[in-house]
Amino acid sequence: MTCTEFLALLDDLIDDSISAEMRAELEQHLHKCGHCEVVFNTTRKTIEIYRSHEIYDMPTGLRERLHAAIMARCKNGC
């Protein structure tokens, strides 16, 4: 397996949407190729970091304003 072939299947490996045979082949490549191992590990880490850190805090009072707006519509319509 070449690095290009590995990269083409990188997402499937990360998302675990491949067959056991294909996974074994990709893991075999990882074992031999330090560069692909770094790309694989750091890509996985990239996703994990974005998933676990809140980068946009919700403004305070936004929920209350939304609630008031919904109640106003409700009085008009329901």
Added chain:
Amino acid sequence: MTTIQSVAGELEPHPDVALVERVRGGDVSAYDTLVRKYERQIFRISQHITQNREDAEDVMQDAFLKAYEKLDQFQGNSKFYTWLVRIAVNESLMRLRKRRTGKMVSIDEDLETEEGTVPRDLADWAPDPEQNYNQAELAEILRKTIQGLPQGFRVVFALRDVEGLSTEETAETLGLSIPAVKSRLLRARLQLRERLSRYFRRKTGAKETGPGEMGRGEMRVEK
């Protein structure tokens, strides 16, 4: 098996379905529950697309209000959440159009770049790279980095990887084909990885092991 039950959708309806029914029956407090459940996600998605805090606030409000008003049109054949996300994505794009008057805005712009298709920075990262920064610094790095992605990549990454929509749901929400979502996701992930490497790479001198496997040969990647 639970997976089979939820796929069938009959034995175990999604809890949102009951909430939507209550709202339809006139119970506004049930809608508050739905708002509390999804407000953060909707606000984040709006921020990712509009890149503007005020716009994101407006979009969040408008999306929830619109969803409330159109609740009768919600068919229940998709999840309430993905239906809501679709409304928020459309509202966000409309907001962008208003800002850039006259200029068409779509999620397809700026995709010509080849950046990120071939990994260039092959340095390994520090074991827990986030710990080298405080929370505010880290949030700034992550914001700056994702804001540098082309819109069409950023929104796919945000929906698929941050908000956890499936490939199919992301495709449906954005009106893209599944292969398009997959190719954008790969490029988004690789571009973000490349850009974050600048901050997270293992500092030289702090190496625990020698170059080992890393020294062997170049990455063989054809364009």
